[in-house]
Amino acid sequence: MNSQPTTPRVGSMQWWQKVARRIRVPLGFVTAALYLFELWRQPPVPAAVAWSLGLVLPGLWLRAYASGYVKKNAELTQTGPYAYTRNPLYLGSMLIAAGFAVALLSWPVAVVLAAGFAVIYVPVIAGEERFLRSAFPDFEDYCKRVPRLIPRLTAGTSQNGKSAGGAAFSFSLYFKHREYNAGMGAALLYLCLLWLRPVLATLFHGPR
Numbered sequence: 780m781n782s783q784p785t786t787p788r789v790g791s792m793q794w795w796q797k798v799a800r801r802i803r804v805p806l807g808f809v810t811a812a813l814y815l816f817e818l819w820r821q822p823p824v825p826a827a828v829a830w831s832l833g834l835v836l837p838g839l840w841l842r843a844y845a846s847g848y849v850k851k852n853a854e855l856t857q858t859g860p861y862a863y864t865r866n867p868l869y870l871g872s873m874l875i876a877a878g879f880a881v882a883l884l885s886w887p888v889a890v891v892l893a894a895g896f897a898v899i900y901v902p903v904i905a906g907e908e909r910f911l912r913s914a915f916p917d918f919e920d921y922c923k924r925v926p927r928l929i930p931r932l933t934a935g936t937s938q939n940g941k942s943a944g945g946a947a948f949s950f951s952l953y954f955k956h957r958e959y960n961a962g963m964g965a966a967l968l969y970l971c972l973l974w975l976r977p978v979l980a981t982l983f984h985g986p987r
Contacts, residue, residue: 799900823973830882835965839875845867847859847949847950852910864929864930865922869904882969
């Protein structure tokens with residue numbers, strides 16, 4: 780009897796997870812278009828661009844660090860940053876997105892990014908956790924030790940009391956996951972922040 784009331788909610792969540800996967804890429808293009816529009820509408824403030832690095836660089840570092848440990852669908856990764864948070868890749872993405880919202884000082888961009896993470900990544904994380912729970916018996920213990928998103932201050936320990944953070948970073952995994960694309964994308968966005976408006980002004984109005 781206890782399982783019957785939850786069935787509709789589970790079915791709705793699974794349906795939304797499928798929708799989220801389909802609209803994730805189109806929503807990314809919409810967000811990029813809004814970002815460029817806001818950049819054209821108002822020039823970036825140099826101080827804000829500088830402050831944004833305090834979020835973007837840690838986000839890029841966290842994603843790169845996590846990519847050198849995770850072995851998707853092959854094992855339950857509990858080492859490196861995964862000993863502090865269960866979703867370091869998503870946390871890194873959130874830091875990067877927040878940084879670029881700060882760089883542009885745009886409330887519309889900030890709202891769209893926040894809404895996008897809420898409607899896309901929340902169900903995606905839920906779906907991934909459902910898979911991990913069914914595939915790896917020790918996932919429940921891992922959830923008790925390590926928070927879903929906000930990292931703990933010390934590495935989580937396994938049932939035998941040993942730290943889970945001692946495995947070595949793998950550059951082969953980093954390149955396999957092509958995490959360097961995140962750095963190149965961030966560099967391109969910063970180039971847009973610094974040079975897009977002057978270049979477009981020169982193209983449309985000529986040199987001054």
